[in-house]
Amino acid sequence: MSVFRQALAGLRMLLVMTVVLGIGYPAVVTLAAQTFPTQAHGSQLVAADGRVVGSALLGQSFAGPQWFQPRPSASDYSGQTSGGSNLSPVSADQQQARRQRLDALRQANPDAVGPVPEDALTASASGLDPDISVAYARWQVPRVAAARGVPAAELEAMIAAATEPAALGYLGQDGVNVTRLNLALSGRE
Amino acid sequence: MPPTLAAVLAVLTVVVILAVIHVPLGSWIHRVFTSPTHTRVERLIYRLTGVDPDAEQRWGVYAVSVLAFSGVSILLLWGLILAQPLLPFSQGRSMNVDTALNTAVSFVTNTNWQSYAGEAGAGYLLQALGLTVQNFVSAAVGLAVAIAVVRGLTREHTDRLGNFWVDLTRGTLRVLLPLSVIAAIALVACGVIQNLDEPVTITTIGGGTQVLQGGLVASQEAIKELGTNGGGFFNANSAYPFENPNGVSNLIEIVLMLAIPSALPYSYGLMVKDRRQGATIAAVMAVLGFGAMAALTALEVAGGSLEGKEQRFGTAWSAIFASATTSTSTGAVNAMHESLQPLSGGVALLNMMLGELSPGGVGTGLYSMLVMVVLAVFVAGLMVGRTPELLGKSIGRREITLAALAMLITPTLVLLGTGTALLVPTSRHAMLASGPHGLSEMLYAFTSAANNNGSAFAGLSADQPFLNLALAACMLFGRFVPIVAMLALAGGLSRQGRRPVTAGTMPTHSASFAGFLLAIILVVAGLTYFPSLALGPIAEALS
Secondary structure (H helix, E strand, C coil): CCHHHHHHHHHHHHHHHHHHHHHHHHHHHHHHHCCCHHHHCCCEEECCCCCEEEECCCCCCCCCCCCCCCCCCCCCCCCCCCCCCCCCCCCHHHHHHHHHHHHHHHHHCCCCCCCCCHHHHCCCCCCCCCEECHHHHHHCHHHHHHHHCCCHHHHHHHHHHHEECCECCCECCCEEEHHHHHHHHHHHC | CCHHHHHHHHHHHHHHHHHHHHHHHHHHHHHHHHCCCCCHHHHHHHHHHCCCCCCCCEHHHHHHHHHHHHHHHHHHHHHHHHCHHHCCCCCCCCCCHHHHHHHHHHHHCCCCCCCCCHHHHCCHHHHHHHHHHHHHHHHHHHHHHHHHHHHHHHCCCCCECCCHHHHHHHHHHHHHHHHHHHHHHHHHHHCCCCCCCCCEEEECCCCCEEEECCCCHHHHHHHHHHCCCCCCCCCCHHHCCCCCCCHHHHHHHHHHHHHHHHHHHHHHHHHCCCHHHHHHHHHHHHHHHHHHHHHHHHHHHHHCCCCCCCCCCHHHHHHHHHHHHHHCCCCCCCCCHHHCCHHHHHHHHHHHHCCCCCCCCCCHHHHHHHHHHHHHHHHHHHHHCCCCEECCEECCHHHHHHHHHHHHHHHHHHHHHHHHHHHCHHHHCCCCCCHHHHHHHHHHHHHHHHCCCCCCCCCCCCCCHHHHHHHHHHHHHHHHHHHHHHHHHHHHHHHCCCCCCCCCCCCCCCHHHHHHHHHHHHHHHHHHHHHHHHHHHHHHHHC
């Protein structure tokens, strides 16, 4: 068989495969995904007034002491681009970024107790990490309580409600979903 | 649970799952490629494509079929990417001409290096019609070649290695497609999105704005991992919560990457009618693969840094993913590899530098390992003064020349490519870091491209004409030179008769041969790459 005939067979094969795998397969999965409509459409969060205000899977940027802060993000949670800082953990740039974050956090949280958790000082891989550690959430309680005039105990209960434990206790690690936590805070008003 | 215990349990979980699926998946793949009958759908496909499914091909024709199919795929995919601005469901996304060529080569060679960002470069139509399709067929090409190479070892006095179009179709329809459908639905259940909703800008809880992305992500994600492809729907790849929302989806994705490559040695054992041969290869793959996984995990857990990692995965599961993705030629990431500890970045590099055989990509892992088996048999034969033989086939000058070619092409591309790129000002200025970490960045890019992995030290601004073209060339040669060399090798072996086993035959299924094979792999990779590793990750770790 000549090269030309092989190329022709290749072209036909590619077109057939495109129909099967590029149209048929995604269509079948999309239909089957309707069994899980919420997940398939991005686990959207809806506010009390019915507006879509985000996704339970994505972090958001929050300004002001009255909100629980998510992790630092290389893309400021815009959703138009995603990714991390790509800094080596031992690089001078990264050490400086950590110091700056540490200083800013100490300044904004004068009443916080204990060391600043690691996840508060480091940018996530996606820039859209919805979760923080339980330690970091609790570390922020004094600031949020003062800014909102909400008892700390109530905030602790809300943190517990927004905590997503790792499956089986070790497939990943526990996280507090800041987007859900702050949505609960805004709904409280 | 203490972090060390959790990390040990995590690695063991992956080991146990792979051990459980090893035999059933390996047997199934063996049956797919040895079954004499075609299904009705397959017959229809052969009719539509004008292929005679029962006509077997010589190695040369088989190789031309591989190259023709891949060549046509590159041209059409390149065209489809460039046509994006004219096509519906493209969300206004586009790529430059050189970026588009790099991407087309990248997806056809099963590399899935991405010098574009998914959110800006690839619309829904391209992702489904172009990228998802190549995710399947590029993996099926690797699988087909591996099966053809094994046929060369099993057959006697024939010059036929099978029919590429049949192997391609069966691998796609009987292995990759059913597993992908199941995996995709499982991923949707975990939270991976699957829709045609346009991206929308919403007002966030705090009063800011954010874009919520849509897309046919789950269907692409499943084959992205199962086919050891790795090209993310989004820029952040499997770190993006819509691609990998939680610990369960993360485990599914890790298992998908490793499933077929780690089961193929069992299929190999069945095909050569000596399961010990397959077990030997599986053992060597396991020592290298799980050894690297344990080392990377220990380094990351000890380092403790969460820079470039997601809270829901933490250090251990980011490290396991990083090791799985680099030892399988997948290249998907759930954490930014450039932000790994210096030595863990070095382990990720070493996984690729071994030649993607621990267990390697779909199909490519098996035939890359067979290259090393041929070399090991030859070297061992020289050392003890016996005629080198593999499964009764003598390994002579032609065989060793072809195996050496298949083995040497990637280091040549990596070292020449890295050296050149460091000298050329345009690419040198693309580096984010300087010093040893900067070298690692460039070394990683060329190692990833030439070994068809696709992960990156993503600080490198690789989307520029020089790097796009240089890396595309590495991907092409790194993919097709070994394929042609291995098919030629198999074609020669299939013509030979099988020599009977005598007391003088050196067994290739013993523990001592496995140890020797392991040593050959480590010595070859070590001698080739140690200087560059010393100047990059090792220097950074020591400074």
